Amino acid sequence: MATLAEAPTQGEGLRVVSLLPSATEMLALLGCNVVGRSHECDYPPAVRDSAPALTGAFNRFESSAQMHDAVTASLQAGKGLYYLNTDVLRQVRPDVIVTQSLCSVCAVDYSIVQEAIAALDSPPRLLDTNPMSLQAVIADLKRLGAELGRAAAGEAAAAALTARVDAAVATAQRLAAEAPGGAAKKRVVFLEWTVPLFPGGHWTPQMIEMAGGLCPINPPKPGGGAAPSREADPSEVVAADPDLIIIAPCGLDLPTTRREMAALAEQAWWRELRAVKAGHVALVDGNQHFNRPGPRLVEALEWLVGLLAGRPDLMPADFPWEWM
The missing domain is CATH 3.40.50.1980 (Nitrogenase molybdenum iron protein domain)
Structure with a gap:
């Protein structure tokens, strides 16, 4: 295909x-x-x-x-x-x-x-x-295929994406089971805007938990997506005490995201976060990944699995991200 x-x-x-x-x-x-x-x-x-x-x-x-x-x-x-x-x-x-x-x-x-x-x-x-969840995104692909006279293509594409999702989740579960001493799941704060703060919503918290993490802000509903993204006070991020922070501003490429981090770096509350002190802040091209509910969400899920497990070899090649 x-x-x-x-x-x-x-x-x-x-x-x-x-x-x-x-x-x-x-x-x-x-x-x-x-x-x-x-x-x-x-x-x-x-x-x-x-x-x-x-x-x-x-x-x-x-x-x-x-x-x-x-x-x-x-x-x-x-x-x-x-x-x-x-x-x-x-x-x-x-x-x-x-x-x-x-x-x-x-x-x-x-x-x-x-x-x-x-x-x-x-x-x-x-x-x-x-779509409000990853499953709904894949279902939309099949629906569009049926509506536009491309039903077979829709079924085939949806099946291929579902197989990749299942494989990514299975890998995350296997790695968690193999972790020494049953390592605790990493607490992840995902921001799709920085000034003001907007934590990720809809499918993003779901994908974080599918990849083996925890999403303490705007967690997913059982078996589906989360509430829409909303403005959050910095105190919510501080209280979440994340192990990992992912910044993927909606519509911004990686160079612009890098530039926009300067405003956060000026904030005392931000500099005191455990994840920031440890250098565990990942920047992602939000224009291409996570914020578009399309086929490449599956690639983002695969990247999340590798990131949370500390396994770069599991990340898709050329995924647009970097450590802050």
């Missing part, structure tokens, strides 16, 4: 627009004909380079604090964070648009998409994806 980066995207079939990076990755894996995308859909390169962008952001990122303030002000004023280019939408003539209604911060607002397609002569079908 083709890898995600190699998957064909311009074959025969329905003309599909994706307004969500995670959906774009799913559609590429299914071999769908993606004719339009969001401005944030940068992977795989084949889709990024061949399909025009239909959306854009009103706010430009300067720093974590500045972007948080800008987003908060926009939402309080009832303004959207993104715009949709309806002229380009008409030009690409989609049969289907894939988007989400879960988070107005993550993608163009669902109501804007509804209004835009209502004005078209031949309104496309709208598919909504809102």
Whole structure:
């Protein structure tokens, strides 16, 4: 089976627009004909380079604090964070648009998409994806395949991802059983924003525990995902007393994440954390991993297993991360 980066995207079939990076990755894996995308859909390169962008952001990122303030002000004023280019939408003539209604911060607002397609002569079908757990992400892949005439591809891709998830969990359990003296599980704090602090939600705490760790802030519900990410006071991180901290800011690449760590390093509470003193702070490209509920979450799970076990040999090659 083709890898995600190699998957064909311009074959025969329905003309599909994706307004969500995670959906774009799913559609590429299914071999769908993606004719339009969001401005944030940068992977795989084949889709990024061949399909025009239909959306854009009103706010430009300067720093974590500045972007948080800008987003908060926009939402309080009832303004959207993104715009949709309806002229380009008409030009690409989609049969289907894939988007989400879960988070107005993550993608163009669902109501804007509804209004835009209502004005078209031949309104496309709208598919909504809102997974809350890793299992739901894989189920969405099968559902999209069935909805878009790629059912066999969806079943095959979902089976392959499920097999990798099962293997990763089995490896984590085996390593825990082999640990001398039954070593305690590592307490992990995962931050998907730094100023202010936003601990990970939905599928991320679940993945941490599947990989053999504990997630003391916003823990997962039994058998599923956790509550959405929310703003947290530094006292919560201090009280969690983490063995390991993972920083993967939503939408930021690794160099930007590295730069944004300066604001945290200035905080006395941060410098006194046990994990910080021990050098156990991992930085991850959050634009590519963890924050997109798509196929590469499985790669992130495999990386977590290696990180928590102290086994770099188990981590996927070229996974974008580094120690702080």
